[in-house]
Amino acid sequence: xxxxxxxxxxxxxxxxxxxxxxxxxxxxxxxxxxxxxxxxxxxxxxxxxxxxxxxxxxxxxxxxxxxxxxxxxxxxxxxxxxxxxxxxxxxxxxxxxxxxxxxxxxxxxxx
Amino acid sequence: xxxxxxxxxxxxxxxxxxxxxxxxxxxxxxxxxxxxxxxxxxxxxxxxxxxxxxxxxxxxxxxxxxxxxxxxxxxxxxxxxxxxxxxxxxxxxxxxxxxxxxxxxxxxxx
Numbered sequence: 001x002x003x004x005x006x007x008x009x010x011x012x013x014x015x016x017x018x019x020x021x022x023x024x025x026x027x028x029x030x031x032x033x034x035x036x037x038x039x040x041x042x043x044x045x046x047x048x049x050x051x052x053x054x055x056x057x058x059x060x061x062x063x064x065x066x067x068x069x070x071x072x073x074x075x076x077x078x079x080x081x082x083x084x085x086x087x088x089x090x091x092x093x094x095x096x097x098x099x100x101x102x103x104x105x106x107x108x109x110x111x
Numbered sequence: 112x113x114x115x116x117x118x119x120x121x122x123x124x125x126x127x128x129x130x131x132x133x134x135x136x137x138x139x140x141x142x143x144x145x146x147x148x149x150x151x152x153x154x155x156x157x158x159x160x161x162x163x164x165x166x167x168x169x170x171x172x173x174x175x176x177x178x179x180x181x182x183x184x185x186x187x188x189x190x191x192x193x194x195x196x197x198x199x200x201x202x203x204x205x206x207x208x209x210x211x212x213x214x215x216x217x218x219x220x221x
Contacts, residue, residue: 033209042115042201042212043154086152092208098144098167099210101154 004089004102012108019076021105023089024069030092032065032072033099037086046074046087081111114138117202117213124192125221132187132216134202142166143185144203144210145177154201160185192220 004025013019023032031050035043049056049065049072056063062075076083086106090099117134124130136143144167145157158177159167165177174190189196197220202213 031208035209035212040214042214043203043210044212045209048209088154097142097161098156098159099208100156104152 004091004100006087006089006102006105008105009103010106010108012110013079015079015081015109015111017079019079019083019107019109021074021087021089021107023072023074023102025072025089025091025093025100025102026070027091028094029067030094032063033090033092034061034063034072034074035088035090035101037088037104039085043088076107079107079109081109083107084109115202115204115211115213117200117216119216120214121217121219123219123221126192126194128192129188129190130192130218131189132200132202132218134185134187134213136183136202136204136211138204138211139206140204140211141182141206142204143179143182144205145185145187146201146203146212148199148201148215150198157200158185158187189218192218194220196220 006023033048034046037043047058060077065072086104088104089102115136142161144159148154160179163179176188179185199215203210
């Protein structure tokens with residue numbers, strides 16, 4: 001399968017704590033992206049990291065990419081109740097004109 | 112002023128019926144997609160159109176037929192609906208990446 005895998009499948013933390021989600025994939029990529037999905041809504045793009053980048057920041061988000069291990073992590077710092085959602089990694093794989101999504105991490109931030 | 116809009120939001124129908132889902136994007140993007148999200152939240156590409164031309168057609172039953180009348184629209188028609196077609200269908204658009212998604216159509220086949 002070209003689909004990535006994320007862990008954990010579910011994560012529950014207290015407001016103010018940091019949340020870390022991991023993504024592993026199987027093929028060569030051009031870039032890796034993270035999306036958020038609130039319940040009953042579509043996916044919203046959060047951040048894109050190119051294959052030649054190792055770390056990227058956007059506000060409270062920090063993404064790392066290790067192409068040798070074919071893995072990425074998303075760190076959300078100082079979490080808020082509004083961060084409660086499912087988070088998906090997606091890979092733009094070399095030679096494909098499509099995004100392949102991971103299995104998602106369901107994050108719950110308890111106020 | 113919604114960027115990617117799809118209708119209807121909910122669709123409940125019986126097995127054997129034919130139904131359509133419509134999608135429109137006002138972002139001027141070149142490429143539009145249909146994704147299927149199953150009950151386990153797996154998202155899988157179904158079709159992709161670039162400037163009205165089909166460029167991706169994954170292993171999807173022939174009962175599913177996309178139609179792109181123009182660059183801003185990509186509709187999905189489903190014939191002879193089956194129980195296994197129940198899922199949430201997402202339309203997306205982009206010129207390259209990232210993609211912009213609609214809010215989904217929850218299809219329930221009874």
